[in-house]
Amino acid sequence: MSHGKKYWNALKKAPKKPVTLEEAVKFAKANPGAKFDETVDVYFNLGKELTKGDTAVRGTVKLPNGSGKTVKVAVFAGGDQAEAAKAAGADFVGLADLVEKVSKEGWCGFDVAIATVEAMKEVRKCARILGPRGLMPNPKTGTVTDDVATAVKEAKGGKVDFRMDKTGNLAVVAGKLSFDADKLVENIKAVVSAVKAAKPASVKGAFIKSMTISSTMGVAVSVVVQQDAE
Secondary structure (H helix, E strand, C coil), rough: CCCCCHHHHHHCCCCCCCCCCCHHHHHHHHCCCCCCCEEEEEECCCCHHHHHCCCEEEEEECCCCCCCCCEEEEEECCCCHHHHHHHCCCCEEEEEHHHHHHHHCCCCCCCCEEEECCCHHHHHHHHHHHHHCCCCCHHHCCEEEECCHHHHHHHHCCCCECCCCCCEEEEEEEEEEECCHHHHHHHHHHHHHHHHHHHCCCCCCCCCCCCCEEECCCEEEEECCCCCCC
């Protein structure tokens, strides 16, 4: 991707070594990369050794100040559960019809998919479509549940799923650049805590190798990582 003048000017001013989280947020807010309200992401490098065996890192985090994003939620459910999902604000609700739309048409017009335990028998037909996109409902992230109303409200209210990629990197949404600095810092601290909590028991030593924050079109800033004592 080619960068504009704003980016290159910000890059000249960017810290050349890791800074505190507060300093990184201050820099990001003072140096936006676009005219629209950019999303702020936190990037972690957890190391390639974590890509082997059963050490894949994944989890969820409830952002205390919300994500600032409009989240579209699809719920695979029938009967009373379907009605509960609609009442909670789900954007798309269905079972056989929704499964067919995804599995046969490849439709994925949503950000979060939730399913009841019973519905998962049918939702598995969508695995080849939803899996690669990180949208497959999973009990570990609270998206396979019989309390669909709560799951919908959490997804709409700032609950974010995260999953490490095949290279040991992890990206998590932390809010919008328009957020007050203290609210962004609070959200990012919640993200860091959630990622640390997802550390596999078999991993020893430094878990987070490096951490940076960046707005959608902005310059990435490296943040000092506080390692927990073993």
